[in-house]
Amino acid sequence: MGEPTVESLYEQVRTTVPTTPSEVPDTLLPVATGIRVLALRTPTLPPAAHTNSYVVGPDQGPQALIDPGSPYPDQHEILDRALAAEAEAGRPLALVLLTHHHGDHVGDAARVARRWGVPIAAHANTTARLRGRVPVSRGLADGETLDEFGITCVYTPGHADGHLCFEHGDASIVGDMVAGLGWILIDPVEGDMAHYLASLQRLLALPAKTLLPAHGPVITDGPAKLREYIAHRTMREDRVVAALGDARSLDELVPEVYADTPKPLWPLAERSLRAHLDKLVREHRAREVEPGRWTRG
Secondary structure (H helix, E strand, O other): OOOOOHHHHHHHHHHHOOOOOOOOOOOOEEEEOOEEEEEEEOOOOOOOOEEEEEEEOOOOOOEEEEOOOOOOHHHHHHHHHHHHHHHHOOOOEEEEEOOOOOHHHHOOHHHHHHHHOOOEEEEHHHHHHHOOOOOOOEEEOOOOEEOOOOEEEEEOOOOOOOOEEEEEOOEEEEEOOOOOOOOOOOOOOOOOHHHHHHHHHHHHHOOOOEEEEOOOOOEOOHHHHHHHHHHHHHHHHHHHHHHOOOOEOHHHHHHHHOOOOOHHHHHHHHHHHHHHHHHHHHOOOEEEEEOOEEEEO
């Protein structure tokens, strides 16, 4: 058997940590100048139960839709009503943008593109991962500007190798870089801990102050949240190094390094631990002395 996918890990957690979706508005709500949000139910990582889809654009003119992720027909109806109302108000949908390839971000992208006759755009790495599932027809590069929507693309790999954030004015739509509710998984197969930490630092250096995450509410003090995430990952990495003595396995390390984490989340913790170890090995701060066992470098 191969490595588990992020989607299969999310499903595993959902079976042990049941989530009752909270009531959310079924219309677009303004969250920043030129940006509105619609939270749609998705099969995501508990405690989150929704993925935020953002509509971005001018008061009159074409709009971009970011991360239509729900696979559920009742949520499709809610989104279509919102998009129809936007079109009637002179704000027609013109483009679907994807932050990355995970199912809770792309689950409705192909249907929306067909229904509304618009293209889908994403980073090249996302396009490659979605080939045969979601028809991405436009590539996006770091620093690329989408002038008709007032968007600048920022390449932020780490959670996924094709992850993009979308800056608009003083706000940044950050996908799964940070969360307003729940956690961010760094899986060693689809992500990279060193790249993720570098991407957090990059976001911290950018002017945008408001972060609009894929899960949970608006983060008004973006720099504070980014510093919090960097400090948390650094703390966890220090724990990993401290726990490395004689050659130890993941099963031996998880209870010590993630003692503060509920046991039902340990399957996710094990994946993040492996991502930390991969980073430490590259930095010569850890060694894999035999398959599946590590010690200090």
